[in-house]
Amino acid sequence: MRIAILGTGSVGRTLAARLIELGHDVTLGTRDAQATLARKEADALGNAPFADWAAANPDVTVRGFADAASGAEIVINATNGSASMDALARVGMEGLDGKVVLDLANPLDFSRGMPPTLLVKDTDSLGEQIQRAFPTARVVKSLNAVTADLMAHPGNLPEAGTVFVSGNDADAKHIVTTLLEEFGHQDIIDLGDITTARGTEMLLPVWLRLYSALGTPAFNFKIVR
């Protein structure tokens, strides 16, 4: 499939490489493609310089947000949660019309210190904000409570965890579920409509505490039943 990934951080890069490996046609979207491609230094989170990554992944095209999304069937939101609405606005209503928008982002607020709090929660969610702002897009929330490596390579854990899908459009959830299965996810629970993203976004506070207690982000929630 033709897939656009918005965001060039670790989530965007990890999913881009994995999707290429699976045979998909991938374009990475960023605010300023020229500036991103020119980056010769590690970013603030310690990711390797983008230029080096791009050189090692020549099958991935890099474009501005709107150009990246223009030919895509699926648009993956892998931007920081606090920047997601702006990135999607640059694609625009028409650019997202009818498309599956797979939202992976968490609306984290680092401005109050660590651990971050949630910018929106419990009575709303980033997934819903995106769906409201772009009503003709078909938003599906998923994978936001696993680290990038485990989004793309769930087999790196000793046993299968659970991932969730939330969205209003059954066909879009089916498309996303198929993609998750290609990644290797085996236990996928459909929680219901996009309002159920409130629950999965609110997994972040315990996820952050588990990261601290376990000393690694290499874990996932499995729903034992």
Place this chain on the structure above:
Amino acid sequence: MRIAILGTGSVGRTLAARLIELGHDVTLGTRDAQATLARKEADALGNAPFADWAAANPDVTVRGFADAASGAEIVINATNGSASMDALARVGMEGLDGKVVLDLANPLDFSRGMPPTLLVKDTDSLGEQIQRAFPTARVVKSLNAVTADLMAHPGNLPEAGTVFVSGNDADAKHIVTTLLEEFGHQDIIDLGDITTARGTEMLLPVWLRLYSALGTPAFNFKIVR
């Protein structure tokens, strides 16, 4: 051990029966013991009449909140989250002084319709509110994200899930962990101080959606790592 359980709903009853089975000395605390013992009708949640339950569980003593807690080494808060501060206030500062307070409650607000929202979240938690109100009590948050039956009988699931402890007092967490192991819990993660209860209380929104999606409360989160 001498254990007081505040609250006579399904959580209080289930834990009382289990603790008696394990050889502990259990007193159930309620606002008005005479009134509770006189109840001949099912409660609003469909629990069997308390009088019938008490007749079937003659080893459990029922007292007012303060009396129940007075001789106890551990006080278990099994009241509704919206009523917990009031119940604990009836025990009082002196009544809780130095005691392990195992807080199982979720601060759910049903006044806005279903699913309930959280009365406090993300920047505070019920566990912290209790610890602040009773600074000489040793509050440990645990088990709030499993249904009553699985709190007491984790073996009823086909494989072991994970439970969490949050609290400021290492000795109190050790006492609670030992109790959890007696129940049968095998995977217990110490998340850190009582502020980590924010994370486990915020599991409730996804727990409620999972209950709806799976059609049963008989599930638990397992942290695969």
